[in-house]
Amino acid sequence: MIYHDLVIIGGGPAGLSAAVAAKESGLDDILIIERDYVLGGILNQCIHNGFGLHTFKEELTGPEYASRYIAMVKQLEIPYQLNSTVLDINKEKEITVVSSENGLETIKAKAIILAMGCRERPRGALNIPGLRPAGIYTAGTAQRLVNIEGHMVGKEVVILGSGDIGLIMARRMTLEGAKVKVVAELMPYSGGLKRNIVQCLNDFDIPLKLSHTVINIDGKKRVTGITLAEVGPDRKPIPGTEEYYSCDTLLLSCGLIPENELTKQIGASMNPVTSGPMVNDRLETDVEGIFACGNVLHVHDLVDYVSEEAALAGKNAAEYIVNEKAMTDEKETNVIKLKAENGVCYTVPQSIETSTMADKLTVRFRVADVFENRSICVYYDGKRISKKKKRVLAPGEMEQVVLLKTSLEEYPDLKEIVIRTEEES
Amino acid sequence: MDKQICDVLIIGGGVVGCSIARELSKYHCNIILVEKEEDVCSGTSKANSGIVHAGYDAKPGSLKAEFNVKGNARMEELSKELDFEFKRNASMVLCFDLVDLPALEALLERGRANGVSDLSILSGDEVRRLEPNVTDEVIAALYAPTGGIVCPFGLTIAMAENACDNGVKFYFNTEVLAIEKTNDGYIAETNCGTYVTKYIVNAAGVYADKIHNMVSEVKLNIIPRRGEYLLLEKEAGKHVSSTVFQLPGKYGKGVLVTPTVHGNLLIGPTAMDQTDKDLTITTAEGYDEICVKAEKSVKDIPFRQVITSFSGLRSHESGNDFVLGEPKDAEGFFDAAGIESPGLTCAPALGKYLAEMVAKKGRFEENTDFNPRRKGITRVADLSMEEKRKLIQERPEYGTIVCRCENISEGEIVDAITRTLGARSLDGIKRRVRQGMGRCQAGFCTPRTVNILARETGIPLERICKNGTGSELLKEEGYEYDLS
Numbered sequence: 001m002i003y004h005d006l007v008i009i010g011g012g013p014a015g016l017s018a019a020v021a022a023k024e025s026g027l028d029d030i031l032i033i034e035r036d037y038v039l040g041g042i043l044n045q046c047i048h049n050g051f052g053l054h055t056f057k058e059e060l061t062g063p064e065y066a067s068r069y070i071a072m073v074k075q076l077e078i079p080y081q082l083n084s085t086v087l088d089i090n091k092e093k094e095i096t097v098v099s100s101e102n103g104l105e106t107i108k109a110k111a112i113i114l115a116m117g118c119r120e121r122p123r124g125a126l127n128i129p130g131l132r133p134a135g136i137y138t139a140g141t142a143q144r145l146v147n148i149e150g151h152m153v154g155k156e157v158v159i160l161g162s163g164d165i166g167l168i169m170a171r172r173m174t175l176e177g178a179k180v181k182v183v184a185e186l187m188p189y190s191g192g193l194k195r196n197i198v199q200c201l202n203d204f205d206i207p208l209k210l211s212h213t214v215i216n217i218d219g220k221k222r223v224t225g226i227t228l229a230e231v232g233p234d235r236k237p238i239p240g241t242e243e244y245y246s247c248d249t250l251l252l253s254c255g256l257i258p259e260n261e262l263t264k265q266i267g268a269s270m271n272p273v274t275s276g277p278m279v280n281d282r283l284e285t286d287v288e289g290i291f292a293c294g295n296v297l298h299v300h301d302l303v304d305y306v307s308e309e310a311a312l313a314g315k316n317a318a319e320y321i322v323n324e325k326a327m328t329d330e331k332e333t334n335v336i337k338l339k340a341e342n343g344v345c346y347t348v349p350q351s352i353e354t355s356t357m358a359d360k361l362t363v364r365f366r367v368a369d370v371f372e373n374r375s376i377c378v379y380y381d382g383k384r385i386s387k388k389k390k391r392v393l394a395p396g397e398m399e400q401v402v403l404l405k406t407s408l409e410e411y412p413d414l415k416e417i418v419i420r421t422e423e424e425s
Numbered sequence: 426m427d428k429q430i431c432d433v434l435i436i437g438g439g440v441v442g443c444s445i446a447r448e449l450s451k452y453h454c455n456i457i458l459v460e461k462e463e464d465v466c467s468g469t470s471k472a473n474s475g476i477v478h479a480g481y482d483a484k485p486g487s488l489k490a491e492f493n494v495k496g497n498a499r500m501e502e503l504s505k506e507l508d509f510e511f512k513r514n515a516s517m518v519l520c521f522d523l524v525d526l527p528a529l530e531a532l533l534e535r536g537r538a539n540g541v542s543d544l545s546i547l548s549g550d551e552v553r554r555l556e557p558n559v560t561d562e563v564i565a566a567l568y569a570p571t572g573g574i575v576c577p578f579g580l581t582i583a584m585a586e587n588a589c590d591n592g593v594k595f596y597f598n599t600e601v602l603a604i605e606k607t608n609d610g611y612i613a614e615t616n617c618g619t620y621v622t623k624y625i626v627n628a629a630g631v632y633a634d635k636i637h638n639m640v641s642e643v644k645l646n647i648i649p650r651r652g653e654y655l656l657l658e659k660e661a662g663k664h665v666s667s668t669v670f671q672l673p674g675k676y677g678k679g680v681l682v683t684p685t686v687h688g689n690l691l692i693g694p695t696a697m698d699q700t701d702k703d704l705t706i707t708t709a710e711g712y713d714e715i716c717v718k719a720e721k722s723v724k725d726i727p728f729r730q731v732i733t734s735f736s737g738l739r740s741h742e743s744g745n746d747f748v749l750g751e752p753k754d755a756e757g758f759f760d761a762a763g764i765e766s767p768g769l770t771c772a773p774a775l776g777k778y779l780a781e782m783v784a785k786k787g788r789f790e791e792n793t794d795f796n797p798r799r800k801g802i803t804r805v806a807d808l809s810m811e812e813k814r815k816l817i818q819e820r821p822e823y824g825t826i827v828c829r830c831e832n833i834s835e836g837e838i839v840d841a842i843t844r845t846l847g848a849r850s851l852d853g854i855k856r857r858v859r860q861g862m863g864r865c866q867a868g869f870c871t872p873r874t875v876n877i878l879a880r881e882t883g884i885p886l887e888r889i890c891k892n893g894t895g896s897e898l899l900k901e902e903g904y905e906y907d908l909s
Contacts, residue, residue, distance in 0.1 A: 124733025221895030
């Protein structure tokens, strides 16, 4: 058995930022476990720009953004282990990890930060009818093949789903010489950032067909074409609207799913909306000493927010280890539940423990639909505390409200905070 | 390759062809198996329910009934000999309506007449005690403890590897185009040259009628009957523990809900006749039908956890039974045609039966060097901690996890490629070690597997295929800038 104070599962943007923050909070014995052969996670394949505007006040590419954090990790001499896969974690915080170099190891940690990121929804989970030929890729897999491995995956491309990776790949494939014929989106609005629709589709004259889906895939060996159809409000295809596109490739950008198989093994409670674990204001799951941050917790739109959130998890995990005794003594705390309502899908965190709460807490969430002229309202036990007008709200963009400890202290018996959208009259 | 000469030419590398090949390798004779796809187990054998039927379904006296019971009995021993996954998980046929009870009783009697042991009829409550997720609509069920589940790839590939190790030659991407009768045998023309043989075994699945009709005037007609399936994540795999069938009733033929040997949940199949012999499409209608029918048997199926849907083609012969042996007008030509459900279960017994028939005809002597054993691929995930530790110490490539959903190591993938009849495509690897069969459906591991396959086989990257020529994964030319 190997012992470490803090083990961070995942060396992507969340894991790196958590490690840096933990170290800066005074913790020395940290280990990052990463399954790939480099640190940086999915950022390494995101060679486009647009990263870091919040964190570094400048526009970076994904690998540049990652390299800044990797440099910090190296400068702070935080140990990391590459090419290593975690097979199992239990409630006693024993981690089974395997690699060619070190074989099978068991590590016992005082605290764990889960930062495993997410995966893409595959074709099978989308139930797209038709044949099952080569040439169907999730957008992220194609991105890796093109940007990291240096292979072209297709020449004539249709993209289903207007998530950010799909939009980015529409531009990327075009720049690599492919013809991107259309991007189809099941919903009446895009799931991606507005800026990506402008910069990746409009600037390249790639049509975006909202309320459309793929109803058939053709090609016995390699994709030869797909059929699109318009969908009604029930999201079912409308007969007579079918349109055939010949193509050799279908890219799918139809949602990301947090990779929480290890989290479930531990036995942490899960949130069915985010598909991530339930966490309190310290980003701690309901298994004490196990924290979560980044896309494993909920899917983010900007990496900057991942870094910010992960830094909080890192800091809190360090404090947990350093003050372990003090924290457990201080269990007399008021637990406030956070509730999402009326157009707000979820909140992260889902609860606040006032005794340990920081002075300022950022609560993040997404909305369920595209809304115009609404406000985001915060209620303390039924009493409206704040109201912020928003001209447009969209599910593709993450929203946030900031709660102040001083404000909460004015309500010592507070049980529930509700965050909801309300129509502007 | 112009001309190959052999004693027996087996056409088709599905579960039946491979079983016959293995059984025939127990005799001294020169055997060649030709398969039109790039790997064994590429047609009907790769897309089916994976059920080892107990044997109560087929009409007493039919070939299906005879071989089902024999095949079921042989499966356990065979799974140990050949190291493939098999589990006797029991099966039940659910009855939803009092008026159907006589039909359930008749099924019990039919099973007993076929020689199926330990059959009984359970009340609805007894069923729900065994399977708590069975719906309240169920009033009774036929219970068959001898029912089981098998990995159809595992079974087929194991028999093929063992046959190959015992001297059978396999030729892939080889399609029989014409067969000519000679004085002492047959000449088969293929896209890859000529095969001169004394005997032919026709195990061509949905194409068995085409092959048969090349030599016989007693025509066969095989209708591809498509069946669609949904496969759910392992998290849903314990939703039922036995294989749950439905008694055909006024709502038509039902679907089954079953765990797979690997712990997923499998639901299906539909049944749709078609003319195209390799159009394995899935449809929106099929999906809906499966969901509606399955929910009649089992409640709260987590359809959100579907990770893939697929379809397979049953080779249904108009006569409704297996067609085995020599047609009257084609001596030395042996059919194994019309092998539909319970064909997978029957395959071990069918292989033995046909091999004996061919051996008798050819007066082949027993091959005393025959080795019945085959060792499967070592699965790191199935080993104990100590065994894992030891293996990785000796073979570090077993410590590199390539497929994170199924925890498949590089060592397993290399084994799948480099062993007897090794995989030459992504699907081939998938059928051998389950790489890419998990919840992400090869999203993360595809780039790595492609590289390993290219490295181990020397096949250039741009020619690495999903499943044979035409299914290349990457495009040759990357950059095409117009600099004008």
